[in-house]
Amino acid sequence: MRTLPWPLARRDWDDALTLVRGGALTVYPTETVFGIGVALSAGDDGVERVRAAKGSPRGRPFLVLAASVEMAFALWNEVPGVARILAASAWPGPLTLVGPARDGLPSSILGSHEGPDGVLPTLSVRVPGDSALRQFIGRLGSPLLSTSANPAQTPPPVQVGELRLDLLAPDLFLSAASCPGGEPSTVLTTLSNPPQILRQGAWRPTLLGEVTE
Numbered sequence: 001m002r003t004l005p006w007p008l009a010r011r012d013w014d015d016a017l018t019l020v021r022g023g024a025l026t027v028y029p030t031e032t033v034f035g036i037g038v039a040l041s042a043g044d045d046g047v048e049r050v051r052a053a054k055g056s057p058r059g060r061p062f063l064v065l066a067a068s069v070e071m072a073f074a075l076w077n078e079v080p081g082v083a084r085i086l087a088a089s090a091w092p093g094p095l096t097l098v099g100p101a102r103d104g105l106p107s108s109i110l111g112s113h114e115g116p117d118g119v120l121p122t123l124s125v126r127v128p129g130d131s132a133l134r135q136f137i138g139r140l141g142s143p144l145l146s147t148s149a150n151p152a153q154t155p156p157p158v159q160v161g162e163l164r165l166d167l168l169a170p171d172l173f174l175s176a177a178s179c180p181g182g183e184p185s186t187v188l189t190t191l192s193n194p195p196q197i198l199r200q201g202a203w204r205p206t207l208l209g210e211v212t213e
Contacts, residue, residue, distance in 0.1 A: 001165065001169070001170055001171065001172070001173055002015070002019065002171065002172050002173070003172075003173045003175050004016055004172070004173070004174055004175065005174075005175050005176075006028065006029055006132065006174040006175055006176045007132040008132070008136070008174070013139070016136070016172065016174070017136075017139060017140055019171060019172045020038070020039050020140055020144075020172065021039060021041070021140065021141075021142070023038060023039065023042040023045070023046055023049075024038070024170075024171035024172045025037075025038055025046075025049050025050065025053060025168075025169075025170045025171045025172070026038065026170055026171065026172040026173070026174065027149045027163065027165065027168060027170045027172070027173045027174065028133065028173075028174040029130070029133075029174065029176040029178075029179045030065075030128050030129075030130055030133060030146075030179060030181075031093075031094065031128060031129040031130045031133075031179065031180055031181045032094050032128075032156075032179060032181040032182070032183060032184050032185055032201070032202055033148050033149070033156035033157060033158055033179050033181070033182065033183075033184055034148065034149040034150075034156070034157045034158070034160075034162075034163055034179055035065075035146045035147065035148060035149055036050060036053060036054065036146070036147060036148070036149035036168060036170065037050060037062075037065070037144050037145045037146040037147065038050060038144070038145050039140060039142040039143075039144060039145070040064060040105075040106070040109075040142050040143040040144065040145050041142040042145070043106050044106045044107065044108050046106075046145065047062065047106050047108040047109050047145060048108065050062065050145060050147060051108070053167075053168045053169060053170070054147065054150070054151055054152050054168070055151050055152040056147070056152050057152075058108070061109055061110055061111035061122070061123075061124060062109045062124070062145055062146065062147045063096050063124035063125065063126055063145075063146055063147065063185075063187075064109070064123060064124065064125050064126070064143045064144065064145055064146065065125075065126055065127070065128050065133070065137060065143060065144040065145075065146045066125055066126070066127050066137065066143045066144075067127070067134045067135070067137040067138035067143075068127060068134070068138070069087050069088075069091055069127060071127075071137075071138075071143060072087070072091075072097075072125040072126070072127055072143075073087075073099075073125070074102075075101065075102055075105065075123050075125055075143065076099040076100050076101060076102055076123065076125070077100050077101065077102040077103065078099075078100055079099065080099065080190045080191070082190050082195055083097055083099055083190040086188070086190070086195070087127070090203055091126075091127040092127045092128060092129045092130075092131075092134060093127070093128075093129045093202075093203060094126075094128075094129060094181060094183070094184075094185040094186060094201060094202035094203045095126065095185060095186050095188065095203040096124050096125065096126040096185045096186065096187045096188070097124070097125055097126070097188055097189075097190055098111065098113075098122050098123070098124045098187065098188065098189040098190060098191065098198065099122065099123065099125070099189075099190050099191065100113075100120055100121070100122060100123075100191065101121040101122055101123035102123075105123060106145075107121075109123065109145060110122060110123060111123070111124065113189065113191045113192075115191065120191065122189070122191065124187060125143075126146075126185055129181075148184060149163060149168060150164070151164055151167050151168070156184055158178060158179050158181075158182040159177070159178045160175065160176065160177050160178060181202055183201055183202040184199070184201045184202065185199075185201045185202060185203065186199060186200055186201035186202060186203035186204075186205070187199040187201065188205070
């Protein structure tokens with residue numbers, strides 16, 4: 001395992017980008033919890049490495065982190081109007097939006113939505129609040145498949161001492177002492193009317209009529 005301090009020093013950028021572009025399984029901090037993932041360009045093989053590291057069952061969708069709103073929505077085949085409103089108010093930040101996946105994405109990261117015209121493939125996307133992580137994804141040139149860096153059935157890690165790197169066995173660890181948030185992102189689908197929260201997390205949906213805590 002290669003360990004590099006986060007945020008990356010200038011001398012470490014090339015090494016980190018080369019490893020991740022090559023399909024390295026990577027553990028990294030976000031503004032919510034530690035994540036584990038691969039470049040989306042690693043395809044289904046990369047997805048399966050993440051799934052095997054966590055012990056996650058097949059069929060459970062993963063989310064994708066993007067450097068910008070434009071990068072995120074380029075992964076959908078259309079963008080519902082409510083998604084643009086939510087993105088404008090909540091991104092960058094701890095809100096994951098579920099929308100209609102574009103063609104050509106690894107099938108193993110996709111979810112599904114039962115609509116009037118049948119089952120629609122979906123993709124969960126987020127623009128993270130950590131500016132260093134957004135910069136890294138932007139320079140990577142590929143969205144980052146991401147999930148919390150914990151073995152299945154264990155709590156998401158917030159402190160570095162909570163990470164089980166021995167079990168996850170990443171190729172690269174972007175090392176930080178802790179994550180500032182500590183609560184996973186809220187997951188919301190834009191494909192129901194009204195939009196529906198699938199997992200309540202760090203983002204509080206004031207636009208949907210609730211009070212921010």
